[in-house]
Amino acid sequence: MQGIQDPTLFQKQQALARFLKVDPDSLTVSRGSLYGFKAFFHGSNEAYLVLTDSEATNAAEQAVSEKLWFICLETLFAYFDIDAYPSDVLGRMKTKEIRRVNDEIKVLLHNTTGMPMLQQKMLSCGNRKNLLADYDQAEHFQDGYFIYRLY
Incomplete structure (x- = not known):
């Protein structure tokens, strides 16, 4: 498997591998980006963002503008105590x-x-x-990076 050439992505890959306790070569980098940053895949059912503090803030700001519909529905449902979830609309x-x-x-x-x-x-x-870790709404810290599981 060919290694990552970008030194920053390489460092992020190493940090995520240590966090997951896996071989770094088992992680692949996304072709596209999410909120302006590359994601990492582990297997076929896990994806992560690995970001510095300032990158995480920038990504979260971008996420706000891309998830307005979700934020609005979630707020309305909570305000009126409605037993529904914004994700219900996706189907x-x-x-x-x-x-x-x-x-x-x-x-x-x-x-x-x-x-x-x-x-x-x-x-x-x-x-x-909550904005970046769709899977578990958790922020993890490893080797100077914040790690967010997407799915």
Whole structure:
């Protein structure tokens, strides 16, 4: 297996391997990116982000703008004590429709408080791990990096 050439990605791979207690060669890097950062895959059913503190904050800010629909539904359900989950919508709506809703909410925010205000408030409440670790909403620390399990 060919090794990772980028020194930063290599260090992240090593940290994740130590965290998972696996051989670094068992981890592969994503082709694309999530919130502007490469993810790592372990097997076929685990994916992780491995980020510095500032990268994690930047990724979480990006996640806020991409998950507005989820945040809005979650807040409404909690406020009115409705026994439903925002993820329930995933099986009933197309991705294109969800993106359209998300874009409309962005417009509402832009014309009121603006996205930076929401991002700041969410992160000041300690929501970084909730935004980035879809699998378990946990933030782990290994060798100077924060690790978030995506699935």
